[in-house]
Amino acid sequence: MIDLELVTDNEQVKEEKFDANSYLNMELLRFTTAGSVDDGKSTLIGRLLYDSKSIFEDQYEAIKATSEKHGDQYVNLALLTDGLKAEREQGITIDVAYRYFSTPKRKFIIADTPGHIQYTRNMVTGASTANLAIILIDARKGVIEQTRRHSIIASLLGIPHIAVCINKMDMVDYNQEVFEKIVDDYRTFATRLKTKDIHFIPVSALLGDNIVNRSENMKWYEGVTLLYLLETIHIASDINHIDLRFPVQYVIRPFSDKFHDYRGYAGRIASGVIRPGDKITVLPSGFTSKVKKVELDGKALEEAFAPMSVTVLLEDDIDISRGDMLVRENNLPRQSQDIEAMVCWMSDKPLQINGKYALKHTTKDVRAVIKEIKYKLDINSLHRITENPSIGMNDIGRISLRTTKPLCCDAYTKNRDTGSFILIDEATNVTVGACMVID
């Protein structure tokens, strides 16, 4: 067994005296992995953690022992995320694993997702909250159907940045032409994706080329390493601070004499900014009022913005409950019972035309009936199949539906929170559809 050189004494960390203040002001980047089965996603995450010295000794010893037991030639870094018994037996990822690490520049939340088509729903789970997707491609195989499916999903989910890692370069002699051919193929395909910020990096996840350290084997590559990209990519402008959307989550009414008349509207700001004195409109009722106070834990705030969780108090006593939304009079979301959306289907049982589903949107629960399937996407050509389209497990398509009550929504491309909803099978209570409202 080839042991990776283990950093036992952590000199680097100890020398740079830990600065609590700089740590407090770190930015958080959430990213996800995607790509076909065995392209090396979990190995790449393991390598990223290992080379950035984010692995603990006992974790390393544990995966080394397991690798030895399996008779592996190398310490299998994929075991750092493939933690379930079934995953280790089969050597694949089944469900998302979340891992955390930080460098002096940023703090990261990683969602390592499965490549296997059967577990696409778990890939969607991991990708739905990501700011960046790392899409892996096996250099020997190039762009294949699952690469396209995951790229389309990442783009539909509005992930603003994509890093395409062309992996296993060690198995193609670190050949520049192989890399460039795949970059060309991917670019041709990607012209039809919404995500425009796409980066390409040739890597070997197994051996560590261009993950944290620059590759000695690919001098021809002049771009940055993956970690450098993750540390420096500009994400601050990804949040919408313009359109105020405050879905009321819960009404706080204390049972105490001191706070007898207190009525606080609790929720997380989906987008925009809210301040005391602001004039607001309550949807769907249309009542207007003024913000008296914005607070959390009894502490008044001068202003609050997405994605803060706060409690809002109003000047007037009006009837507001969970599922309502506070917005500004001159900046209203769409209010409609007829919704057009892209759907990513996640159930064995195909989507039923005229079928009724429970629907969850922001903090609101309604029921919906499917009116029409407009088309299904052909994953390979990105063509729209309009003739008798049916939407089954892992299919992506466009639907129209009608809800029992109006939804206050925005296009998903403008607002990931108010533009997304899920469909739930009312018999099993399982989440079956991930939907994105169309412009």
Added chain:
Amino acid sequence: MSYTLNHLKTLESESVFILREVAAQFQNPAILFSGGKDSILVTYLAKKAFYPAAIPFPLVHIDTGHNFAETMEYRDKLVEKLDAKLIVGSVQDSIDHGRVAEEKGYNASRIRLQTTTLLDIIEKYKFDACIGGARRDEEKARAKERFFSHRDEFGQWDPKNQRPELWNLFNGRMNQGENFRVFPISNWTELDVWQYLAMEGIEMPSLYFSHKRRVFYRDNNWLAESPNIPMRTTEVVEEKVVRFRTIGDITSTGATLSSASTLNDIIQEVAATRVTERGGRADDKRSETSMEDRKKEGYF
């Protein structure tokens, strides 16, 4: 003006959102309170989420009977301070009633037995959601868990067939007899927890800070001398300066040699450490998948 939220505030906001979602979606939720830093954090976040109203959940302590005295003292003070409701499920009772059998031998532990007591309590009080302080960075099976984790009518977790969990939309719908475990601090790391506790000035149990204690060495761990842990004749008790990184049942919680005596010292120590906090937990070392196995049966 730039509207950026640092990562601790981002995590706080996420956790408060989840806690409020539990109050809104379930009829009868509870917080599983172990007395460790994570359940203390969850309890404080719950106070924040609903202030000035009281925390709308009781605290449930599944008591193995093998506790550090300091934990009990802290628990009772906290309950009083927050005016919370405490429900204790006793593993000793489960043993006395023949629901479970005590393990035997030097490494006997009541960790696994807690599952039966917990499931009995859930049934007795008809809890439909139990809020836990588990974090994904603690352990490899926990790294796979959803925020809203569905349990079947036997309390079991099916890791191969979890519900999709998209965006910030949490589906708490279930059939009769089923329930949920909810983990509001899933995305926090050990360092985040300490940074936040320090930032907020939250008083913590004395066990987390360095102190002198009579301990003995077993399986790469310093264990506290206790009437609940039978010792081998070859094992020798020594006095050491230690602290605990995690607090659980006394029989399976190892101490770390440490002189960290303030929150700031702890933060420095955690930032530089090379072993995980559960590295000292005998309950995880029983087999490669002991946490996953316990979770499938209905453990926290």
